[in-house]
Amino acid sequence: MFSEKFVIAIDGPAGSGKSTTASAVARKLDIVHLDTGAMYRALTLLAIEKGIATDNNSALGKIAQNMVFAFKRDGSSQQISVDSRNVTSDIRSEKVTSLVAKYCQSPSVREAMVAKQRDVAKDASVVLEGRDIGTVVFPDAKFKFFITASIEERAKRRMADFKKMGRDVTLDELMKEIADRDREDSTRAVSPLRKASDAVEIDTTGLTPEQQADKIVKIVKQGQFRSV
């Protein structure tokens, strides 16, 4: 569809709708989708299973370097495998979710993951979503977006996901959890969550994932047609 390769960087806080949006954008533009949060979650899963502490930078770095990821589109969702093991549901466990913010701060882990993320874009157009894509991984990305939504909206979305999984939580608990995670993600020393100065901000409160994706696709198509 396009005559040149390009990167779309999508950053934003937990529960802002990045993954669903990025997945729909990838489908509509027929390009690769990389969920970088899933990569940090997979690292966390392996580290927990191997009993490695959150501050064991060198051991964590070795795991991160040696992990071989495979992402496969599966309708509107994505299957992720590490070293040929399907970890799609294991990386969403409560344990992984509660520890990933600590494991992902290891400088060696970040270095290895950023290298892997850059590799994916060597041969293909790709939409990457995460926290530091437009600021650290691809500061020169052709398209940068920062997705937000109110804490209440994000908690409602998460509650709907939890209901499907049979988990019982209140909206207040989820709002607190999300506010805590925002604080942790944006105040950490290594690659904190922040909007790149040249990113387009999209507030997804009240928008469906299709509407969010359409906004991005429209901007990408306009930008692409200008440069062809």
Ligand code: DC
């Ligand atoms: O988007 P998510 O909830 O699956 O992300 C899991 C964790 O990984 C979250 O604590 C933020 C972190 N993360 C990161 O530090 N950098 C990224 N590029 C993506 C996610």
